[in-house]
Amino acid sequence: MTPAHVSEEVHVELNLSTDNALAITSARRLAGRAGFDEAGQSLIATAVSELATNIIRYGGGGEVVLRLIHEQGEVGQPGRDGVEVVAEDHGPGIRNIERAMQDHFSTGKSLGLGLPGVKRLMDEFFINSKPGVGTLCIARKWRR
C-alpha cells in the first residue's frame, strides 16, 4: 500500500466481546469526519466489526487502529480522503491465509464471510499472518 498522510488516529483495544461496540461506534464517527455518507459509514463500520470480531474470537485479543487518511493527487488533481483500518493481534495466527480468504471457510462454525467480505467492502486490503506470531490486516476505503 502506498503511504498516506494520517491526520487523525483512534485506538480501540479489543479483549472482550463487548469491546466490539466501541470499535463500531468509533469507526462510524471517524468515517463521518472523513466525509463519508451514511452508506459509507455503515460499510466501514461493518468491515471494522468483522476484523474486530475475528481478533476477539480467534486472535486472543488485540487492537484496531482507525485512521483518517489523505492522499495527494497528481499535479493539478485534487487529492482524496479516506479511512484506514489496521487490525492487529499477537494470537495464534492463520495457517493458510488463502483458505481463510475463501468464501464460507470458517474454523468457528460461522458464515466464513468476514475476511473475504472485508476485502469486497473496502478498496484496498492487505493481510499478513504467521502461526504463533499473530495477524495483521490493513484495509482502506476512499471517499468518492
Add this chain to the structure above:
Amino acid sequence: MTAKNPVLTALDADLSVRVLNQIPTPVMAVDKDFKIVFMNEAGCSLLGLPLGEITQYKCSELMNSLHCGTPECRMNQAMQSGARATARNEVNIDGRAVPIEYTAAPLKDEAGNIIGGVEYVIDITSRVRDEQKLREQSRTIMEISTPAISLWEGIVVLPVVGVVDSMRAQQMMNTMLAKIKETSSKIIILDIQGVAAVDTAVANHLIKITKATKLMGCRCLISGISPAVAETLVQLGIDLGDVATNATLKDSLGDAFELLHYEVRKTK
C-alpha cells in the same frame, strides 16, 4: 571517554537498587532455573517475606500463579525467545488470589548472554473489578433495550437498536420466542434500522432467529434494510434466503396486515 570512576559506579549501583526498591510495584529477577535472585521491596511486602528468605525459593513456589510451570509462563517465554512478553495472570499468596498483569524480559549479562529473566508485576484488582462492573452494565443496557412490542392482534415487533453481539442476539431470541408464545402471534417483525453494523455475525443471528420463529409457526419479516445495509449484505456475500425483507417498518407492517387479511381503510 575516560575510565569510569569506581566511586561513581558504586553510587550508581546503590542508586539503581534504591530506585528499584522504591518503585511501588513488585520487580524481580530470576536465574535460568527460576531461582529468585532479586526482589524489590514492593515484592517482598506482597509476599510478606524478607529478601534473604525469598532468594531461597523458585518464583513458582512463592507466586503459585496460574501460569507457573505451564508454557504460558511469560518469564520462560522471554528467556527462550529473548523478547519481552506481557500477560494477565493470577497469583496465589497465602490462599489469597490476586489478579495481576506482568511483563517479563530476558536478563542479560554484559556480553549479552541470557542468564535469567526480570519481570514487573502490576496488581489489577481494581481494573478487573471495573471491567466486571462494565460488563454487568452493558448487560443491563442490553436487557432493557430488547423490548418486544405486541403491535396488533397476531403481530409482534422487535426493534433492534445499537450493537448486536452474540449475547444480545441470544437475548433477542429469548424475548421473541417468549412473546410469540405469550401472544400466539403469527407474524413477527424484526426492525433492524437502528443496528450500528449489520455484519456477518448479525446476519447469522437473524437467519437463526428467523428459523426458530418458523418452527413456532410464526412468520418473520425483517424491516429496516436500508439501501446502505442492502449493499453491505451483498458485498459480504450473505444470502438471506427466503427471509422476507423490507426497507421500512411501514412496508413490513403493510405486508403483515395483508398476510393476516386485515384491511386498513380511511373511513371518510
